[in-house]
Amino acid sequence: MKKYIFHIDANSAYLSWQAVYDLQHGSNIDLRNIASAIGGDKSKRKGIILAKSLKAKKAGVKTGQPLFEALRACPKLTIVSPNYQLYMACSDEMMSIIQTFSEKVERFSVDECFMELSCKDPLTIAYQLKNTIYKTLGFTVNIGISTNKLLAKMGSELEKPNKVHTLFEDEIMEKMWPLPVNELFMVGRATNKKLRKYGINTIGQLAKTDIEFLSLMMKSHGRLIWHYANGLDSSPVKKDSRKIKGIGNSTTTPFDVDDIRYASLFILSLTEMVALRLRANNMMCHVVHVSYHRASQGGGQGRQRKLITPTDNTNTIYKIAMELFKEIWDEGPIRHFGVRVTMLNTAEIYQKSIFDEKNLEKKRRLNKHIDLLRVKYGSQTIKRASFIESGIKNINGGIHEEYPMMTSLL
Numbered sequence: 001m002k003k004y005i006f007h008i009d010a011n012s013a014y015l016s017w018q019a020v021y022d023l024q025h026g027s028n029i030d031l032r033n034i035a036s037a038i039g040g041d042k043s044k045r046k047g048i049i050l051a052k053s054l055k056a057k058k059a060g061v062k063t064g065q066p067l068f069e070a071l072r073a074c075p076k077l078t079i080v081s082p083n084y085q086l087y088m089a090c091s092d093e094m095m096s097i098i099q100t101f102s103e104k105v106e107r108f109s110v111d112e113c114f115m116e117l118s119c120k121d122p123l124t125i126a127y128q129l130k131n132t133i134y135k136t137l138g139f140t141v142n143i144g145i146s147t148n149k150l151l152a153k154m155g156s157e158l159e160k161p162n163k164v165h166t167l168f169e170d171e172i173m174e175k176m177w178p179l180p181v182n183e184l185f186m187v188g189r190a191t192n193k194k195l196r197k198y199g200i201n202t203i204g205q206l207a208k209t210d211i212e213f214l215s216l217m218m219k220s221h222g223r224l225i226w227h228y229a230n231g232l233d234s235s236p237v238k239k240d241s242r243k244i245k246g247i248g249n250s251t252t253t254p255f256d257v258d259d260i261r262y263a264s265l266f267i268l269s270l271t272e273m274v275a276l277r278l279r280a281n282n283m284m285c286h287v288v289h290v291s292y293h294r295a296s297q298g299g300g301q302g303r304q305r306k307l308i309t310p311t312d313n314t315n316t317i318y319k320i321a322m323e324l325f326k327e328i329w330d331e332g333p334i335r336h337f338g339v340r341v342t343m344l345n346t347a348e349i350y351q352k353s354i355f356d357e358k359n360l361e362k363k364r365r366l367n368k369h370i371d372l373l374r375v376k377y378g379s380q381t382i383k384r385a386s387f388i389e390s391g392i393k394n395i396n397g398g399i400h401e402e403y404p405m406m407t408s409l410l
């Protein structure tokens with residue numbers, strides 16, 4: 001087993017997160033498939049473009065561009081104002097999935113993480129992770145694999161979207177050196193200008209430049225980018241200590257659900273994934289929230305309950321979710337279900353106080369073993385009997401697979 005570093009980067013995060021959210025809440029337009037952008041305030045024609053779809057890009061819309069300029073280039077552009085609360089929630093969801101693969105995960109920005117993992121076959125792991133994020137949350141990521149953070153990050157940038165790339169030391173010359181120098185991490189606009197003035201146009205040329213010359217020109221920054229150009233980086237993956245506020249999961253059903261048996265199966269399948277991610281993060285929840293959206297116009301309903309004792313038990317969360325669902329359901333047809341847990345705390349805090357009970361400890365161990373089997377051998381390994389012959393996946397999440405793969409990402 002060798003130690004590898006993975007860099008996971010959501011593809012045009014703001015745009016795809018908004019698109020997934022809209023689809024899950026009844027929209028039939030996928031922002032990723034039309035000329036669209038996230039940014040500013042359209043009514044005031046103020047602000048700048050933060051993210052754009054492929055169609056918008058083709059029409060000449062650029063990130064950082066003022067809104068009025070973007071609208072001049074593409075008059076039909078659909079503009080959505082940024083929703084940072086949504087981005088933080090999506091970022092948390094992504095983190096919580098990555099943490100089911102490794103304990104050592106560092107959140108690098110709202111849509112990027114580093115993960116350290118010792119394994120035999122990093123490519124298989126990366127594809128599993130990429131597919132799990134897509135199936136659960138409905139958006140695509142790029143993953144770069146290497147032996148240090150810099151190379152993993154450069155690897156994930158190679159070709160987008162929805163790709164896994166390796167960038168090992170022996171691949172630097174072929175994969176990284178031909179790239180324009182401004183594509184190197186930490187080479188910004190000003191540095192790029194300076195380098196170009198001296199005829200340093202590619203990362204390879206920078207790598208072969210005398211480090212003392214760069215140091216003279218740009219002091220410590222010159223040394224840093226020389227190391228990066230040569231693929232050298234020894235910074236460790238720092239385990240993220242920021243707290244995850246909630247873990248949620250929702251799904252659009254392939255048919256109208258108007259029967260309590262099917263409703264309960266969808267809610268159970270969502271709960272399975274929520275609880276698995278909760279336990280993978282070694283957390284317990286104080287609040288369970290359930291929601292649904294009607295098949296026809298007319299919105300939906302949601303309700304939450306605070307628990308007396310926190311839990312990470314699938315059955316407990318499911319039982320409460322069902323009680324809440326029965327309280328709010330008017331028996332009309334449903335097309336979308338959501339289960340979410342919030343007010344999270346680390347499980348250790350509670351272990352002494354509430355796990356004195358033998359049964360609870362046993363249930364916890366059982367849950368952990370099932371989780372391990374599912375992560376290792378796939379979600380179909382262990383199934384509750386109620387799912388057999390139901391036609392419903394035993395673990396469910398994100399956007400339903402009937403939606404096409406996203407191709408309009410940056």
Ligand SMILES: [Mg+2]
Pocket residue numbers: 009010011012013111
């Ligand atoms: Mg990104």
